[in-house]
Amino acid sequence: MDLVEGVIIKSTGSWYDVKLDNGDVIQSRIVGKFRLNGKKLTNPVAVGDRIKMTIDPLDNTGNIKEIMDRKNYVIRQSPRKKHFLHILAANIDQAILVVTVVQPKLKQGFIDRFLLMTEPYNIPVHIVFNKADLYTEEDKAVFEYLQFVYEKIGYHCHLTSCETGDGIEQLKKVLKDKTSLIAGQSGVGKSTLVNYIDNTVDLKTNEISDFSGKGQHTTTFAEMFPLAFGGNIVDTPGIKTLSFNHLEVKDVSHNFREFFQASPNCKFSDCTHQNEPKCAVKSLIEEDAISEFRYANYLAIIKEIEDQNYWEIHSKDY
Numbered sequence: 001m002d003l004v005e006g007v008i009i010k011s012t013g014s015w016y017d018v019k020l021d022n023g024d025v026i027q028s029r030i031v032g033k034f035r036l037n038g039k040k041l042t043n044p045v046a047v048g049d050r051i052k053m054t055i056d057p058l059d060n061t062g063n064i065k066e067i068m069d070r071k072n073y074v075i076r077q078s079p080r081k082k083h084f085l086h087i088l089a090a091n092i093d094q095a096i097l098v099v100t101v102v103q104p105k106l107k108q109g110f111i112d113r114f115l116l117m118t119e120p121y122n123i124p125v126h127i128v129f130n131k132a133d134l135y136t137e138e139d140k141a142v143f144e145y146l147q148f149v150y151e152k153i154g155y156h157c158h159l160t161s162c163e164t165g166d167g168i169e170q171l172k173k174v175l176k177d178k179t180s181l182i183a184g185q186s187g188v189g190k191s192t193l194v195n196y197i198d199n200t201v202d203l204k205t206n207e208i209s210d211f212s213g214k215g216q217h218t219t220t221f222a223e224m225f226p227l228a229f230g231g232n233i234v235d236t237p238g239i240k241t242l243s244f245n246h247l248e249v250k251d252v253s254h255n256f257r258e259f260f261q262a263s264p265n266c267k268f269s270d271c272t273h274q275n276e277p278k279c280a281v282k283s284l285i286e287e288d289a290i291s292e293f294r295y296a297n298y299l300a301i302i303k304e305i306e307d308q309n310y311w312e313i314h315s316k317d318y
Helices: 110-121 137-152 170-173 191-195 249-255 257-265 280-286 293-315
Strands: 002-013 016-020 027-031 050-056 061-067 073-077 083-092 094-097 123-130 156-159 177-185 223-226 233-237
Touching: 016 061, 027 050, 027 293, 061 223, 061 257, 073 110, 083 177, 094 156, 094 170, 094 257, 110 123, 110 293, 123 170, 123 280, 156 170, 170 177, 177 191, 191 233, 249 257, 249 293
Parallel strands: 027 061, 094 123, 094 177, 123 156, 177 233
Antiparallel strands: 002 016, 002 050, 002 223, 016 027, 050 061, 073 083, 223 233
8 A cells, every 4th residue: 555644633542633745634543563762652653743654445544654753752751651651742843831820829840840841852932821810919920030030041931811811912923833732730721722812723621620729631632733823733631740750860950951051060070960069050059040949940850850760779679
């Protein structure tokens, strides 16, 4: 059979919707096993992947034979299978991280954990602080502080509200004619925001749980949607937590961008910016040139990785 090319626009676990170059959408399955640098994947093919496949004329379904080279991808530790990785999306132009200061309250360190997934490929990230109409003066001060921290190191920040329309036109300009991964914790208003930006997308929405005060999942699988004004968004399930047992400490230090830029001035080339003498990063923190807030998040992540590695090693002794 002849091979045809297309793009994965929806992943449901065992089946994939593939949009062919002629515009047709074909349900497809994977033939064979695919791995990423030898690592185990829960989804070897991701939304945004360009693939080659054959089409069965009997039932008009496809068999994916080849994944074409990716320009980038966003990957996380699988939330269900600890020793597997999950690709959120591939071949994107930028990522839109939707957060909110309130309802639900922003978790300490969540933004930095997300940036660890995008930084290895230098994927531009826009951080959208949603539900601005709910912010008190204290909440606005929190936003302004975080905006200062992240814009200083090159991440764009936006303040949006679907109630007032604030920030929406600016965000539409950011999205226009680009393929954007849109992600966030459950309940931050991600789906409502996308629907407000383009009502042709029509994502399912859900309210914050009155019982827990936390968001409820509305998106089950990743899916790509075309935007009426140009471009595509890749919608992803709400993220509860992000862990990194597939990373080493050096991976973290290399992908906190301002730490990496300062590290050539550290006394030791393998400095982890913890207890080593003459650490350039720690000196810049003391001078307020590097955010102490980011450094605290960095320490929490590497401690988690070191603890995981410790138990991985010593669990074999029992």
